Amino acid sequence: MEIGVRFIPNLDHARKEIELIGSDPGGCSLMTPKAVHRVFKISGLNPKQANIVKQEMLARGGEAAVARGVVNQSVEKSDVLLMGTTKQYRTFTDKLKIQPFGLSKLAAKINEALAALEGYGVRLLNCRGKELELGRKTLIMGILNVTPDSFSDGGKYMVPELAMEKACQMAEDGADIIDLGGVSTRPGHQEVSEEEELRRVIPVLEKLAANVKIPISIDTWRARVAKEALESGANIINDQWALRADPNLASVVADYKVPLIMMHNGQDTKYRDVMDDMMSFLKKSIDMAWEAGVPQGNIIVDPGIGFAKTYEQNLEVLRRLRELTLLGCPILLGTSRKSVIAKTLNLPADQRVEGTGATVALGIASGADIVRVHDVKEMTRVARMSDAIIRGII
The missing domain is CATH 3.20.20.20 (Dihydropteroate synthase-like)
Known part of the structure:
Protein backbone atom coordinates (compact mmCIF):
# COMPACT_ATOMS: atom_id res chain seq x y z
CA MET A 1 0.00 0.00 0.00
CA GLU A 2 1.12 3.52 -0.83
CA ILE A 3 -0.27 6.90 0.14
CA GLY A 4 -0.18 10.10 -1.91
CA VAL A 5 -1.60 13.59 -1.59
CA ARG A 6 -3.65 15.60 -4.07
CA PHE A 7 -4.07 19.39 -4.09
CA ILE A 8 -7.47 20.15 -5.60
CA PRO A 9 -7.82 23.74 -6.85
CA ASN A 10 -11.30 23.56 -8.39
CA LEU A 11 -14.27 21.35 -9.24
CA ASP A 12 -12.97 20.41 -12.68
CA HIS A 13 -9.75 19.07 -11.17
CA ALA A 14 -11.71 17.22 -8.47
CA ARG A 15 -13.96 15.58 -11.04
CA LYS A 16 -10.98 14.34 -13.06
CA GLU A 17 -9.29 12.86 -9.98
CA ILE A 18 -12.44 11.01 -8.95
CA GLU A 19 -12.99 9.74 -12.50
CA LEU A 20 -9.43 8.36 -12.50
CA ILE A 21 -10.36 6.24 -9.48
CA GLY A 22 -13.06 4.60 -11.60
CA SER A 23 -16.11 5.84 -9.70
CA ASP A 24 -19.49 5.57 -11.41
CA PRO A 25 -20.85 8.84 -12.91
CA GLY A 26 -23.46 9.28 -10.21
CA GLY A 27 -20.93 8.91 -7.42
CA CYS A 28 -18.56 11.24 -9.20
CA SER A 29 -21.18 14.00 -9.30
CA LEU A 30 -21.97 13.55 -5.61
CA MET A 31 -18.35 13.51 -4.44
CA THR A 32 -16.87 16.26 -6.62
CA PRO A 33 -18.10 19.23 -4.52
CA LYS A 34 -16.86 17.48 -1.38
CA ALA A 35 -13.27 17.47 -2.66
CA VAL A 36 -12.81 21.24 -2.96
CA HIS A 37 -12.19 23.15 0.26
CA ARG A 38 -12.51 26.93 0.47
CA VAL A 39 -11.60 29.40 3.20
CA PHE A 40 -13.26 32.84 3.11
CA LYS A 41 -12.70 35.81 5.39
CA ILE A 42 -15.83 37.91 5.98
CA SER A 43 -15.17 41.33 7.47
CA GLY A 44 -17.25 43.56 9.73
CA LEU A 45 -20.20 41.42 10.81
CA ASN A 46 -22.14 42.41 13.90
CA PRO A 47 -22.57 39.77 16.67
CA LYS A 48 -26.08 38.75 15.51
CA GLN A 49 -24.85 38.17 11.97
CA ALA A 50 -21.67 36.39 13.10
CA ASN A 51 -23.58 34.06 15.46
CA ILE A 52 -26.02 33.00 12.73
CA VAL A 53 -23.21 32.50 10.21
CA LYS A 54 -21.23 30.38 12.66
CA GLN A 55 -24.18 28.19 13.67
CA GLU A 56 -25.35 27.62 10.10
CA MET A 57 -21.84 26.69 8.94
CA LEU A 58 -21.33 24.32 11.89
CA ALA A 59 -24.70 22.70 11.16
CA ARG A 60 -23.38 21.68 7.74
CA GLY A 61 -20.12 20.21 9.00
CA GLY A 62 -18.01 23.26 8.20
CA GLU A 63 -16.29 25.65 10.56
CA ALA A 64 -16.39 29.37 11.31
CA ALA A 65 -13.90 31.23 13.49
CA VAL A 66 -15.31 34.38 15.13
CA ALA A 67 -14.11 36.83 17.76
CA ARG A 68 -14.41 35.64 21.38
CA GLY A 69 -16.95 38.32 22.29
CA VAL A 70 -19.48 37.36 19.62
CA VAL A 71 -21.46 34.93 21.80
CA ASN A 72 -22.15 37.45 24.60
CA GLN A 73 -22.19 40.38 22.15
CA SER A 74 -19.39 42.16 24.01
CA VAL A 75 -17.81 43.22 20.70
CA GLU A 76 -19.36 45.56 18.14
CA LYS A 77 -17.93 43.84 15.08
CA SER A 78 -16.19 40.61 14.20
CA ASP A 79 -14.44 39.20 11.21
CA VAL A 80 -15.35 35.60 10.39
CA LEU A 81 -13.14 32.92 8.85
CA LEU A 82 -15.32 30.38 7.03
CA MET A 83 -13.95 26.91 6.29
CA GLY A 84 -15.76 24.28 4.28
CA THR A 85 -16.19 22.29 1.10
CA THR A 86 -18.09 23.62 -1.90
CA LYS A 87 -20.90 21.18 -1.04
CA GLN A 88 -21.14 22.60 2.48
CA TYR A 89 -21.15 26.14 1.12
CA ARG A 90 -24.00 25.34 -1.27
CA THR A 91 -26.37 24.26 1.50
CA PHE A 92 -25.02 26.96 3.82
CA THR A 93 -25.78 29.79 1.38
CA ASP A 94 -29.20 28.32 0.60
CA LYS A 95 -30.07 28.65 4.30
CA LEU A 96 -28.39 32.06 4.60
CA LYS A 97 -30.63 33.44 1.83
CA ILE A 98 -33.68 33.22 4.10
CA GLN A 99 -31.99 34.69 7.18
CA PRO A 100 -32.55 38.29 8.40
CA PHE A 101 -29.98 41.06 9.12
CA GLY A 102 -28.80 41.39 5.52
CA LEU A 103 -27.39 37.85 5.38
CA SER A 104 -29.11 37.12 2.05
CA LYS A 105 -26.71 39.64 0.47
CA LEU A 106 -23.79 37.84 2.11
CA ALA A 107 -25.03 34.55 0.64
CA ALA A 108 -25.01 36.09 -2.85
CA LYS A 109 -21.46 37.39 -2.37
CA ILE A 110 -20.22 33.99 -1.20
CA ASN A 111 -21.79 32.31 -4.24
CA GLU A 112 -20.14 34.89 -6.51
CA ALA A 113 -16.80 34.18 -4.84
CA LEU A 114 -17.21 30.42 -5.25
CA ALA A 115 -17.93 30.89 -8.96
CA ALA A 116 -14.94 33.21 -9.41
CA LEU A 117 -12.57 30.68 -7.83
CA GLU A 118 -13.58 28.11 -10.42
CA GLY A 119 -12.03 30.36 -13.11
CA TYR A 120 -13.43 31.75 -16.34
CA GLY A 121 -12.07 29.06 -18.68
CA VAL A 122 -10.74 29.93 -22.11
Whole structure:
Protein backbone atom coordinates (compact mmCIF):
# COMPACT_ATOMS: atom_id res chain seq x y z
CA MET A 1 0.00 0.00 0.00
CA GLU A 2 1.12 3.52 -0.83
CA ILE A 3 -0.27 6.90 0.14
CA GLY A 4 -0.18 10.10 -1.91
CA VAL A 5 -1.60 13.59 -1.59
CA ARG A 6 -3.65 15.60 -4.07
CA PHE A 7 -4.07 19.39 -4.09
CA ILE A 8 -7.47 20.15 -5.60
CA PRO A 9 -7.82 23.74 -6.85
CA ASN A 10 -11.30 23.56 -8.39
CA LEU A 11 -14.27 21.35 -9.24
CA ASP A 12 -12.97 20.41 -12.68
CA HIS A 13 -9.75 19.07 -11.17
CA ALA A 14 -11.71 17.22 -8.47
CA ARG A 15 -13.96 15.58 -11.04
CA LYS A 16 -10.98 14.34 -13.06
CA GLU A 17 -9.29 12.86 -9.98
CA ILE A 18 -12.44 11.01 -8.95
CA GLU A 19 -12.99 9.74 -12.50
CA LEU A 20 -9.43 8.36 -12.50
CA ILE A 21 -10.36 6.24 -9.48
CA GLY A 22 -13.06 4.60 -11.60
CA SER A 23 -16.11 5.84 -9.70
CA ASP A 24 -19.49 5.57 -11.41
CA PRO A 25 -20.85 8.84 -12.91
CA GLY A 26 -23.46 9.28 -10.21
CA GLY A 27 -20.93 8.91 -7.42
CA CYS A 28 -18.56 11.24 -9.20
CA SER A 29 -21.18 14.00 -9.30
CA LEU A 30 -21.97 13.55 -5.61
CA MET A 31 -18.35 13.51 -4.44
CA THR A 32 -16.87 16.26 -6.62
CA PRO A 33 -18.10 19.23 -4.52
CA LYS A 34 -16.86 17.48 -1.38
CA ALA A 35 -13.27 17.47 -2.66
CA VAL A 36 -12.81 21.24 -2.96
CA HIS A 37 -12.19 23.15 0.26
CA ARG A 38 -12.51 26.93 0.47
CA VAL A 39 -11.60 29.40 3.20
CA PHE A 40 -13.26 32.84 3.11
CA LYS A 41 -12.70 35.81 5.39
CA ILE A 42 -15.83 37.91 5.98
CA SER A 43 -15.17 41.33 7.47
CA GLY A 44 -17.25 43.56 9.73
CA LEU A 45 -20.20 41.42 10.81
CA ASN A 46 -22.14 42.41 13.90
CA PRO A 47 -22.57 39.77 16.67
CA LYS A 48 -26.08 38.75 15.51
CA GLN A 49 -24.85 38.17 11.97
CA ALA A 50 -21.67 36.39 13.10
CA ASN A 51 -23.58 34.06 15.46
CA ILE A 52 -26.02 33.00 12.73
CA VAL A 53 -23.21 32.50 10.21
CA LYS A 54 -21.23 30.38 12.66
CA GLN A 55 -24.18 28.19 13.67
CA GLU A 56 -25.35 27.62 10.10
CA MET A 57 -21.84 26.69 8.94
CA LEU A 58 -21.33 24.32 11.89
CA ALA A 59 -24.70 22.70 11.16
CA ARG A 60 -23.38 21.68 7.74
CA GLY A 61 -20.12 20.21 9.00
CA GLY A 62 -18.01 23.26 8.20
CA GLU A 63 -16.29 25.65 10.56
CA ALA A 64 -16.39 29.37 11.31
CA ALA A 65 -13.90 31.23 13.49
CA VAL A 66 -15.31 34.38 15.13
CA ALA A 67 -14.11 36.83 17.76
CA ARG A 68 -14.41 35.64 21.38
CA GLY A 69 -16.95 38.32 22.29
CA VAL A 70 -19.48 37.36 19.62
CA VAL A 71 -21.46 34.93 21.80
CA ASN A 72 -22.15 37.45 24.60
CA GLN A 73 -22.19 40.38 22.15
CA SER A 74 -19.39 42.16 24.01
CA VAL A 75 -17.81 43.22 20.70
CA GLU A 76 -19.36 45.56 18.14
CA LYS A 77 -17.93 43.84 15.08
CA SER A 78 -16.19 40.61 14.20
CA ASP A 79 -14.44 39.20 11.21
CA VAL A 80 -15.35 35.60 10.39
CA LEU A 81 -13.14 32.92 8.85
CA LEU A 82 -15.32 30.38 7.03
CA MET A 83 -13.95 26.91 6.29
CA GLY A 84 -15.76 24.28 4.28
CA THR A 85 -16.19 22.29 1.10
CA THR A 86 -18.09 23.62 -1.90
CA LYS A 87 -20.90 21.18 -1.04
CA GLN A 88 -21.14 22.60 2.48
CA TYR A 89 -21.15 26.14 1.12
CA ARG A 90 -24.00 25.34 -1.27
CA THR A 91 -26.37 24.26 1.50
CA PHE A 92 -25.02 26.96 3.82
CA THR A 93 -25.78 29.79 1.38
CA ASP A 94 -29.20 28.32 0.60
CA LYS A 95 -30.07 28.65 4.30
CA LEU A 96 -28.39 32.06 4.60
CA LYS A 97 -30.63 33.44 1.83
CA ILE A 98 -33.68 33.22 4.10
CA GLN A 99 -31.99 34.69 7.18
CA PRO A 100 -32.55 38.29 8.40
CA PHE A 101 -29.98 41.06 9.12
CA GLY A 102 -28.80 41.39 5.52
CA LEU A 103 -27.39 37.85 5.38
CA SER A 104 -29.11 37.12 2.05
CA LYS A 105 -26.71 39.64 0.47
CA LEU A 106 -23.79 37.84 2.11
CA ALA A 107 -25.03 34.55 0.64
CA ALA A 108 -25.01 36.09 -2.85
CA LYS A 109 -21.46 37.39 -2.37
CA ILE A 110 -20.22 33.99 -1.20
CA ASN A 111 -21.79 32.31 -4.24
CA GLU A 112 -20.14 34.89 -6.51
CA ALA A 113 -16.80 34.18 -4.84
CA LEU A 114 -17.21 30.42 -5.25
CA ALA A 115 -17.93 30.89 -8.96
CA ALA A 116 -14.94 33.21 -9.41
CA LEU A 117 -12.57 30.68 -7.83
CA GLU A 118 -13.58 28.11 -10.42
CA GLY A 119 -12.03 30.36 -13.11
CA TYR A 120 -13.43 31.75 -16.34
CA GLY A 121 -12.07 29.06 -18.68
CA VAL A 122 -10.74 29.93 -22.11
CA ARG A 123 -12.33 32.87 -23.93
CA LEU A 124 -11.62 35.38 -26.64
CA LEU A 125 -11.05 39.04 -25.81
CA ASN A 126 -12.10 41.33 -28.65
CA CYS A 127 -9.64 44.22 -28.94
CA ARG A 128 -11.35 46.25 -31.66
CA GLY A 129 -10.95 43.60 -34.32
CA LYS A 130 -7.82 41.98 -32.91
CA GLU A 131 -8.47 38.96 -30.70
CA LEU A 132 -6.59 37.67 -27.67
CA GLU A 133 -7.21 34.22 -26.23
CA LEU A 134 -7.35 34.40 -22.45
CA GLY A 135 -6.99 31.41 -20.16
CA ARG A 136 -5.15 28.98 -22.42
CA LYS A 137 -1.62 30.36 -22.07
CA THR A 138 0.01 33.30 -20.33
CA LEU A 139 -0.02 36.40 -22.52
CA ILE A 140 3.09 38.58 -22.79
CA MET A 141 2.72 42.36 -22.75
CA GLY A 142 5.85 44.14 -24.01
CA ILE A 143 6.63 47.55 -22.47
CA LEU A 144 7.31 50.44 -24.86
CA ASN A 145 7.91 53.76 -23.11
CA VAL A 146 8.11 56.94 -25.19
CA THR A 147 9.29 59.01 -22.25
CA PRO A 148 12.60 60.74 -21.48
CA ASP A 149 12.61 59.67 -17.81
CA SER A 150 11.29 56.11 -17.36
CA PHE A 151 13.41 54.24 -14.83
CA SER A 152 14.55 51.48 -17.20
CA ASP A 153 14.43 52.68 -20.80
CA GLY A 154 13.78 56.43 -20.63
CA GLY A 155 14.62 58.30 -23.84
CA LYS A 156 15.39 55.26 -25.98
CA TYR A 157 12.24 55.17 -28.11
CA MET A 158 11.05 58.77 -28.42
CA VAL A 159 11.57 58.68 -32.21
CA PRO A 160 8.63 56.88 -33.92
CA GLU A 161 10.88 54.84 -36.21
CA LEU A 162 12.92 53.52 -33.26
CA ALA A 163 9.75 52.77 -31.32
CA MET A 164 8.29 50.82 -34.24
CA GLU A 165 11.52 48.86 -34.63
CA LYS A 166 11.41 47.96 -30.93
CA ALA A 167 7.73 46.97 -31.11
CA CYS A 168 8.32 44.74 -34.12
CA GLN A 169 11.22 43.08 -32.31
CA MET A 170 9.07 42.44 -29.25
CA ALA A 171 6.35 40.92 -31.42
CA GLU A 172 8.93 38.66 -33.05
CA ASP A 173 10.25 37.69 -29.61
CA GLY A 174 6.81 36.53 -28.46
CA ALA A 175 4.84 39.57 -27.27
CA ASP A 176 1.06 39.25 -27.55
CA ILE A 177 0.43 42.93 -26.70
CA ILE A 178 2.48 46.13 -26.92
CA ASP A 179 1.90 48.55 -24.02
CA LEU A 180 2.67 52.11 -25.09
CA GLY A 181 3.15 54.78 -22.44
CA GLY A 182 3.92 58.48 -22.69
CA VAL A 183 4.14 59.35 -18.99
CA SER A 184 6.76 58.00 -16.59
CA THR A 185 5.45 56.47 -13.37
CA ARG A 186 8.81 55.99 -11.64
CA PRO A 187 9.16 57.32 -8.07
CA GLY A 188 9.75 61.07 -8.12
CA HIS A 189 8.58 61.50 -11.71
CA GLN A 190 7.34 64.88 -12.89
CA GLU A 191 3.78 65.15 -14.18
CA VAL A 192 3.42 66.15 -17.82
CA SER A 193 0.54 67.96 -19.48
CA GLU A 194 -2.15 66.25 -21.50
CA GLU A 195 -0.83 67.95 -24.64
CA GLU A 196 2.70 66.68 -24.00
CA GLU A 197 1.45 63.13 -23.43
CA LEU A 198 -0.44 63.27 -26.73
CA ARG A 199 2.59 64.74 -28.52
CA ARG A 200 4.69 61.80 -27.37
CA VAL A 201 2.17 59.02 -27.93
CA ILE A 202 0.09 59.70 -31.03
CA PRO A 203 2.85 59.80 -33.72
CA VAL A 204 4.28 56.52 -32.38
CA LEU A 205 0.85 54.95 -32.05
CA GLU A 206 -0.11 55.78 -35.63
CA LYS A 207 3.06 54.13 -36.87
CA LEU A 208 2.54 51.05 -34.70
CA ALA A 209 -1.10 50.67 -35.73
CA ALA A 210 -0.08 50.64 -39.40
CA ASN A 211 2.78 48.16 -38.99
CA VAL A 212 2.24 45.92 -35.92
CA LYS A 213 -0.32 43.09 -36.09
CA ILE A 214 -0.74 42.45 -32.36
CA PRO A 215 -3.00 44.61 -30.13
CA ILE A 216 -1.62 47.89 -28.78
CA SER A 217 -2.44 49.00 -25.27
CA ILE A 218 -2.24 52.67 -24.32
CA ASP A 219 -0.97 53.27 -20.77
CA THR A 220 -2.90 56.36 -19.66
CA TRP A 221 -5.37 57.53 -17.04
CA ARG A 222 -6.67 60.50 -19.05
CA ALA A 223 -9.98 60.23 -20.92
CA ARG A 224 -8.95 62.60 -23.70
CA VAL A 225 -5.65 60.81 -24.31
CA ALA A 226 -7.46 57.46 -24.34
CA LYS A 227 -10.06 58.74 -26.83
CA GLU A 228 -7.48 60.15 -29.24
CA ALA A 229 -5.35 57.02 -28.88
CA LEU A 230 -8.33 54.80 -29.73
CA GLU A 231 -9.06 56.97 -32.76
CA SER A 232 -5.41 56.52 -33.78
CA GLY A 233 -5.48 52.72 -33.58
CA ALA A 234 -5.10 51.65 -29.94
CA ASN A 235 -6.89 48.44 -28.93
CA ILE A 236 -6.75 48.37 -25.10
CA ILE A 237 -6.74 50.97 -22.30
CA ASN A 238 -4.36 50.41 -19.38
CA ASP A 239 -5.29 52.74 -16.52
CA GLN A 240 -2.80 52.93 -13.65
CA TRP A 241 -5.40 54.70 -11.47
CA ALA A 242 -8.36 52.35 -12.04
CA LEU A 243 -10.77 55.16 -13.04
CA ARG A 244 -10.00 57.22 -9.90
CA ALA A 245 -7.88 59.91 -11.60
CA ASP A 246 -10.34 60.63 -14.42
CA PRO A 247 -13.82 59.11 -14.02
CA ASN A 248 -14.67 60.13 -17.61
CA LEU A 249 -12.33 57.41 -18.83
CA ALA A 250 -14.96 54.75 -18.07
CA SER A 251 -17.43 56.16 -20.60
CA VAL A 252 -14.70 56.37 -23.28
CA VAL A 253 -13.87 52.69 -22.75
CA ALA A 254 -17.56 51.77 -22.84
CA ASP A 255 -18.20 53.79 -26.02
CA TYR A 256 -15.32 52.14 -27.89
CA LYS A 257 -16.04 48.67 -26.44
CA VAL A 258 -12.38 47.96 -25.65
CA PRO A 259 -10.74 45.96 -22.86
CA LEU A 260 -9.82 47.93 -19.74
CA ILE A 261 -6.91 47.15 -17.43
CA MET A 262 -7.31 48.68 -13.97
CA MET A 263 -4.37 48.87 -11.58
CA HIS A 264 -4.40 49.30 -7.81
CA ASN A 265 -2.79 52.56 -6.74
CA GLY A 266 -2.95 55.05 -3.90
CA GLN A 267 -1.46 58.01 -2.10
CA ASP A 268 0.10 56.18 0.85
CA THR A 269 1.00 52.72 2.16
CA LYS A 270 -1.34 52.56 5.17
CA TYR A 271 -3.56 49.46 5.00
CA ARG A 272 -5.60 47.44 7.48
CA ASP A 273 -4.71 44.45 5.34
CA VAL A 274 -2.98 45.15 2.04
CA MET A 275 -4.80 42.46 0.04
CA ASP A 276 -8.24 43.06 1.58
CA ASP A 277 -7.91 46.81 1.00
CA MET A 278 -6.66 46.26 -2.56
CA MET A 279 -9.63 43.99 -3.29
CA SER A 280 -12.04 46.64 -2.00
CA PHE A 281 -10.34 49.31 -4.13
CA LEU A 282 -10.50 47.22 -7.29
CA LYS A 283 -14.07 46.04 -6.62
CA LYS A 284 -15.18 49.66 -6.41
CA SER A 285 -13.41 50.39 -9.71
CA ILE A 286 -15.10 47.37 -11.31
CA ASP A 287 -18.46 48.70 -10.12
CA MET A 288 -17.61 52.12 -11.63
CA ALA A 289 -16.77 50.45 -14.93
CA TRP A 290 -20.00 48.42 -14.91
CA GLU A 291 -22.09 51.50 -14.20
CA ALA A 292 -20.51 53.21 -17.22
CA GLY A 293 -21.34 50.24 -19.46
CA VAL A 294 -18.05 48.32 -19.50
CA PRO A 295 -18.93 44.59 -19.40
CA GLN A 296 -17.29 42.22 -16.90
CA GLY A 297 -15.67 40.31 -19.77
CA ASN A 298 -13.67 43.39 -20.79
CA ILE A 299 -12.10 44.09 -17.39
CA ILE A 300 -8.60 43.01 -16.34
CA VAL A 301 -7.11 43.80 -12.91
CA ASP A 302 -3.51 44.59 -11.92
CA PRO A 303 -2.27 44.53 -8.28
CA GLY A 304 0.07 47.44 -8.97
CA ILE A 305 3.38 46.06 -7.75
CA GLY A 306 5.60 49.02 -6.84
CA PHE A 307 2.71 51.48 -6.50
CA ALA A 308 1.59 52.72 -3.06
CA LYS A 309 3.24 49.75 -1.36
CA THR A 310 6.31 49.23 0.78
CA TYR A 311 8.91 46.62 -0.08
CA GLU A 312 7.37 44.20 2.42
CA GLN A 313 3.86 44.87 1.10
CA ASN A 314 4.95 44.17 -2.48
CA LEU A 315 6.30 40.79 -1.39
CA GLU A 316 3.09 40.05 0.51
CA VAL A 317 0.96 40.88 -2.52
CA LEU A 318 3.06 38.56 -4.68
CA ARG A 319 2.77 35.85 -2.03
CA ARG A 320 -1.03 36.23 -1.85
CA LEU A 321 -1.67 37.01 -5.54
CA ARG A 322 -4.13 34.14 -5.97
CA GLU A 323 -6.60 35.96 -3.73
CA LEU A 324 -7.20 38.40 -6.60
CA THR A 325 -8.97 35.64 -8.54
CA LEU A 326 -11.91 36.31 -6.20
CA LEU A 327 -12.74 39.36 -8.35
CA GLY A 328 -13.56 37.11 -11.31
CA CYS A 329 -11.32 39.04 -13.73
CA PRO A 330 -8.12 38.08 -15.54
CA ILE A 331 -4.99 39.25 -13.70
CA LEU A 332 -2.16 41.27 -15.21
CA LEU A 333 1.11 41.24 -13.28
CA GLY A 334 3.78 43.90 -13.83
CA THR A 335 6.97 43.26 -11.86
CA SER A 336 9.56 43.75 -14.59
CA ARG A 337 12.84 45.23 -13.23
CA LYS A 338 10.98 46.89 -10.36
CA SER A 339 12.33 48.07 -7.01
CA VAL A 340 11.12 44.99 -5.16
CA ILE A 341 13.64 43.05 -7.26
CA ALA A 342 16.31 45.72 -6.86
CA LYS A 343 15.99 45.72 -3.07
CA THR A 344 16.00 41.94 -2.85
CA LEU A 345 18.99 41.36 -5.13
CA ASN A 346 20.74 44.76 -4.88
CA LEU A 347 21.02 45.07 -8.65
CA PRO A 348 20.66 47.93 -11.18
CA ALA A 349 17.73 48.01 -13.63
CA ASP A 350 19.59 46.30 -16.48
CA GLN A 351 20.57 43.29 -14.33
CA ARG A 352 17.20 42.22 -12.94
CA VAL A 353 16.17 39.67 -15.57
CA GLU A 354 16.55 36.64 -13.24
CA GLY A 355 14.60 38.36 -10.46
CA THR A 356 11.91 39.31 -12.95
CA GLY A 357 11.82 35.71 -14.17
CA ALA A 358 11.21 34.44 -10.64
CA THR A 359 8.28 36.82 -10.13
CA VAL A 360 6.84 35.94 -13.53
CA ALA A 361 7.00 32.17 -12.92
CA LEU A 362 5.54 32.39 -9.42
CA GLY A 363 2.96 34.92 -10.61
CA ILE A 364 1.75 32.52 -13.30
CA ALA A 365 1.55 29.74 -10.70
CA SER A 366 -0.61 32.09 -8.61
CA GLY A 367 -3.07 32.89 -11.36
CA ALA A 368 -1.57 35.68 -13.50
CA ASP A 369 -2.99 35.62 -17.04
CA ILE A 370 -0.86 38.43 -18.52
CA VAL A 371 2.66 39.53 -17.58
CA ARG A 372 3.96 43.00 -18.46
CA VAL A 373 7.70 42.89 -19.15
CA HIS A 374 10.70 44.66 -20.67
CA ASP A 375 12.69 41.51 -21.56
CA VAL A 376 10.17 39.90 -23.89
CA LYS A 377 12.26 37.07 -25.33
CA GLU A 378 13.48 35.89 -21.92
CA MET A 379 10.11 36.21 -20.17
CA THR A 380 8.31 34.47 -23.04
CA ARG A 381 10.57 31.49 -22.36
CA VAL A 382 9.86 31.68 -18.63
CA ALA A 383 6.11 31.84 -19.33
CA ARG A 384 6.16 28.93 -21.78
CA MET A 385 8.01 26.75 -19.28
CA SER A 386 5.63 27.81 -16.50
CA ASP A 387 2.62 27.10 -18.72
CA ALA A 388 3.91 23.63 -19.51
CA ILE A 389 4.03 22.84 -15.79
CA ILE A 390 0.94 24.67 -14.58
CA ARG A 391 -1.47 24.62 -17.53
CA GLY A 392 -0.19 21.45 -19.21
CA ILE A 393 0.60 23.27 -22.48
CA ILE A 394 3.41 21.56 -24.36
